Amino acid sequence: MRFFTTVVAVLSSVSLYVGTTWALHESDVGVVDWHKHMVGIPLSGSISTSPSFHLVNGKNIILTATTNNVLAALEPEDGSIIWRYIFDPEDRIAGYYKNATTVATLSGPGGAILRNFNALTGELLLEKRLHKPEIGALSEPLHLGKDVVFAPHSNQMYVLSNGCTISCIDGSTGEVIWSWTSPDQGSMVIHAKLTLSQSTLFATGFAKSTASFTLHATSLSLPTGELNTFVNIPSALADPLHQFILLTRPDLEKPIAIWLEQGAFRYVALTPDLLEKPRSVKGEGFARLVDIGLSEFGYAVVLRNDESSFVMRLEGMVGQAKPVWEFDDSKASEANADSRYAGVLDAHGRAHVSRVYWSHHHEKGAFDVFTAGQPHGFSTGAKTFAFNTKDHGIIGHVAVGVPDSAPIHLITTSTGSVQLWEQETLKWEREESLAAVVIAEFVEVPERATSVAGVMEEAQEGFVARVIRQIGDAQDFPRYLVNFVKRFATGSYASPSSPPPPPPTTSNSSEPEPFSRDTFGFRQLIIAATAFGKVYAIDSSTGTIVWSRVLGLGWAGQVGGRVQPVKVFVVKGVSEGGDVEVVLVAQRRASNTLVDTVAFHVNALTGSDVLGKSPDGEVLEGQDVIEGPLVEGYLLGGEKKVIVMFDEHLQVYLYPSNPSTIDYFSSVAHKLSFPLRTTIETRKRITGHQIQLSSDHHKSLAYPTWTLTLPLGEDVQAMIPQAKSGVPVASVGKVLGNRTTLYKYLDERLFVLLTVVNTPPPPPPATGSTPEDKPQPKPSHSQKCGIYVVDGAKGTVVYHAEVKAPGTPGANGKGGGCQVKAAFSENWLVYHYYEDEVEGGSVGGSKGYRMVSVEFYEGRKGDEKIMSSELTAYSNDTLNLSTYEQAYVFPYAITALATTSTKFGITSKDLIVATNNHRVQSFARRMLDPRRPNRKTTADEQEEFLIQYDPLLPNDPRRVLSHNYDVANVQKIITSPSLLESTSLVFAFGLDMFLTRVAPSNTFDVLSENFNKVQLVLTVTGLAAAILSF
Amino acid sequence: MARIPIFFLFLSFITLTDALDIAGKIAWNAACPNATTLGQARASLNEGAYSGGINSRGEFTIPDVPEGTYILSILAHDFYFDQVRVDLLPNDTLPEIRPYVPGTPLDPPSSIVLPYPIVLSARDKFNYFVPPESFNLASMLANPMMLLMVGGAGMMLLMPYLIKNLDPEALEELKEQQSKMSGLQSALQSGDFKAGLSSIMSAVDDQGQSSSTTPSKSGSSARQTRGNNRKAKR
DSSP, X not given: OHHHHHHHHHHHHHHHHHTTOOOBOGGGTTTTOEEEOOOOOBOOSSTTTSOEEEEETTEEEEEEEBTTSEEEEEOTTTOXXXXXXXXXXXXXXXXXXXXXXXXXXXXXXXXXXXXXXXTXXXXXXXXXXXXXXXXXXXXXXXXXXXXXXXXTTSSEEEEEETTTEEEEEETTTOOEEEXXXXXXXXXXXXXXXXXXXXXXXXXXXXXXXXXXXEEEEEEEETTTOOEEEEEEEEEEESOTTTSEEEEOOTTOSSOEEEEEETTEEEEEEOOTTOOOOOEEOSOOOEEEEEOOSOGGGTEEEEEETTSOEEEEEEETTTTEEEEEEEOTTOSOOSSBOOOXXXXXXXXXXXXXXEEEEEETTTTEEEEEEEEOOSSSOEEOXXXXXXXXXXXXXXXXXXXXXXXXXXXXXXXXXXXXXXXXXXXXXXXXXXXXXXXXXXXXEEEOOOOOOOOHHHHHHHHHOOHHHHHHHHHHHHTTHHHHHHHHHHHHHTOOOOOTTSOOOOOOOOOSSSSOOOOOOOTTSOOOEEEEEETTSEEEEEETTTOOEEEEEEBOOGGGGTTOEEEEEEEEEEEEOGGGOSOOEXXXXXXXXXXXXXXXXXXXXXXXXXXXBTTSSSOTTSOBOOEEEESSOOOEEEEEESSSEEEEEEOTTOBEEEESOSHHHHHHHXXXXXXXXXXXXEEETTEEEEEEEEEEOOSSSSOOEEEEEEEEEOOTTEEEEEEEEOOOTTOOOSOSEEEOTTSOEEEBOOOTTEEEEEEEEEOOOOOSSOTXXXXXXXXXXXXXXXXXXXXXXEXXXXXXXXXXXXXEOOXXXXXXXXXOSOOOEEEEETTEEEEEEEEOOOTTOXXXXXXEEEEXXXXXXXXXXXXXXXXXXXXXXXXXXXXXXXXXXXXEEESSOEXXXXXXXXXXXXXXXXXXXXXXXXXXXXXXXXXXXXXXXXXSOOHHHHHTTOOOOOSBOOOOGGGBTTTTOXXXXXXXXXXXXXXXXXXXXXXXXXXSEEEEEXXXXXXXXXXXXXXXXXXXXXXXXXXXXXXXXX | OTHHXXXXXXXXXXXXXXXXXEEEEEOOOSSSOSHHHHOSOEEEETTTTEEEEOXXXXXXXXXXXXXXXXXXXXXXXXXXXXXXXXXXXXXXXXXXXXXXXXXXXXXXXXXXXXXXXXXXXXXXXXXOBOOXXXXXXXXXXXXXXXHHHHHHHHHHHHHHHHHHHSOHHHHHHHHHXXXXXXXXXXXXXXXXXXXXXXXXXXXHHHHHHHHTHHHHHHHHHHHHHHHHHHHHHO
16 A cells, blocks of 8 residues: 555656646647637727828838727738727727838827837837826817827927827827827817928817807917917817818918818918918808828818819919819719728829729629829729629728729728739738637537438449449459558558648539538637627638628618627537537627627528528528517527527527427526526626516516625625536545545535625724725725635625725726636636735735635535435535635736636646737646645645645746737637547637637647557568468 | 016926926847837837837937826837836925736735836747757657557567576466357457357456455455454453
């Protein structure tokens, strides 16, 4: 016995240092994993954030700010990312401003932070905070009241922030040379735009008057920032954002402010003394002035009331603006949709203005590019391009570039696709809505189907025919034999680290072969639904998009609206045979505030509508399920897969709803229970529900059975269900070194509840307080975060912990609040939080992130068994459990976490986290074992492979799954079993997409990579030869 | 107009008493020679409540940090940086910088005070990969399969010489055993289990007889000691 334990101890220590590292080889990069770099959907709301072409030192790049708060530069040749800079979520980009070689941005409240980037490399040259975020004025739209202009011959820039402060800043050091704040700040004037002339800086803005806006102009002395004068120009603008523009030309001295007043043009030239009087131009019926990014070169587009448009140019020394080109056929009509306008200056300094629209008549996109020249310029005339509106929605924004002589268009669509069209051909496209994926789910796919038709034929043929066919086939035998020997001797078998097999090619038939899995089940489909009304199926082995469908709006198509995906359910899996089907449950929010719940039922392999309503290639229309919002939805996974949904009145809706599913539901309804969050008289509660079947034609109703009332001031932050995904629990217990068994406390109904506790500042006489509730030294530390594990059928609190929320939010509004992240799987709970408390903190009083690992076992000690997995919720034994927990110092803040899952659940579960330094990393379960002893391990513990407790979790870079990839802003991680028990697929999405495989206990079920087949064959032949020869 | 300078004076006054800007620099070294290799990185106090971007010269400024104790860490994708502890004390114009080891208690603080502005440099670049196992003749030969094969072949070749060199008595014994074993094999092959068993038994008996002396010896010695004990008790 003694000998045995020593051997085990030695073995365990050896295996600790040898066996734990499962790591990537450099050659595996791109083979076992893939990564999609994204930038997000361009913000097309304003000219200062929307995509534009920019010529830097003779190189054309595309610049854009995006909805994911990223500033990016794209390569016009192939659409790759040249660089991107990811801003913090609190630090919203208000606009980017281009110079010959640099790009400046203003971001944060009121444009609090100025940054300057090298336009070609994205290097951050300058970061300067202009004012405290707290005093930042919020503006709607965000870009209003912010502007940057660059001094033409020096490194200085003039920055307008907060709508009232103008600073002159040195572009390399960030030194403020001068600063001027509007004296009547807080009044009704908001400055909007800066313009430079010889020695004067003009700031134009709007002053709110009773019914409209008045134009306001300020003139500052350029070298010193002294106020020359300011004036309210007599004017009445109804819509200052769309009816005002400031035009300048490099060769003209005076900037001209142009605006529309009751459909007529008025303009005023700006001089340092601001004494010029506004004048009117004859003619009326003008509706809008469109800034096409050429206002510094004197161009703008004017729309009349009937939507017909023309290009306007600032002309001559008098400073008048004149129409130079009228776009043909631009009137609003049945044949064409609304036009988008864009402008650009080419390398020769010629202006190009493009009009792009959707032609209902041709069912194609159309563009018309005007090129300025003498005397009036010329246009390409309307040309069409094959824009696919059924796949990409409508044209939302257009940018034009002229790298050579031919114009190229960058189109952003309503579904988030970014496309570059060179004349009539599509050069590249980026599906940027994948950076806005809301939900994603792995779907297993069937094996490659052997041709059913062939088998049928063989069954029907006669004897003679069969013999003839087989003789014919026998011709191939020698070749087969040669191949067999060759494969036997040298051939490689499918290996987990071999590159993904090429997608099934169309061998002879024109029909594409259905999507099928590979040997190890690494090829699955990821069904991902985006916030922009599109659903994608992504090949998990390569990351290519297999199919995508635009989600239809149904009746709301008339009024507009959007579809917000809520859940994805696999209603027909591989095991049930036939096609794999998924249902996407979404909420449709129509623009008239009506909310409906819609189900989209598709074939997961092809994306075709199972209901047969919408043909392939068209917009996918769903089926309205609930006339109202969805409160909760579940999939019943028994013999029939039925989706159960509840509306606001907790009425039950089934999908699909037919007699057989209704019967099935009524047979299992009494067993169902589910928790919901409710608020009764400002007290937050979690209420458990069961279902009352209706005997008549009314809908079945859910009724409350239990409530968990949270203490006053405690608010529910999140309810996290158990990570199940149909993975079985392989072992129900754990045998300890002393030969007793700890049985896992397994309860499928358990869920995790995260709360925020806003305790009011403690009153001086602390009534009924526990010693922990001592009056805090800092009143700001009154927020706590609660972590509960609750039984969903009875409301029993199995585990409860409270951690202090980190102190007051920082200057940028970040930090503070409860940022607890938790994952729960089987009997294992892990949660991550920030420990700010210096005095008496749990891990040696040190600040930092903590990862707490909690395990639940049946009974109070070993060998107690209550069969928790089969226990009814009403048993008295539900609380007969013991909890083991241990806190570890964690090196990073995290954005998401998940545990791995494997086919049979035998492999140990690793923890996968996405850190805030853009990595996806795995942590071994063994390191997170809460039973790690606080002293030297005994022989018994060594036998269990327990390691001595060390507060610091090892941060092994070789466990960084995402290695060199920059996987930014991961929102969620999902894992899926593959057909290999050892291997789990890990998919992380957020801004970027990343998929890899992990083998937490090494790949024990495949040949190791250093298995040498040649050696084996040689040995066998050698032995055979030896036996034969003797 | 005259009000503006007063307003700014007031603002700067607030800045002096209430909060400090924390400035620092990344010193480029062999591990991380420039901003391009560093990539987008931030200097962050505590859990990112206060932070500043690192610019192309490696400099960072974290504006308006109120008094308190903070841990400053550099958030970079590929590089490992030391953490430092930053103490902003009331009535102090400069923060106190101390080294900090993650997971250690903040109290008592380290006695080493680092200069301000903070200068940090990359400790190391993370190495995410393990080198693939290259083909190694020694390891191939150390393979048990290979050892068996080589050993077997060696025995096969050496056997005749071994037998030749044995002394006649041992050779006789060996032959006897071989014949017994072959008898056993043939018996088993022919299905005569009884004969096979008896041959095994006889073989075992033979061995038992040859080795029976030792246990009896030890048994007698045990008895003797027990007898001695008894004697001593008496």
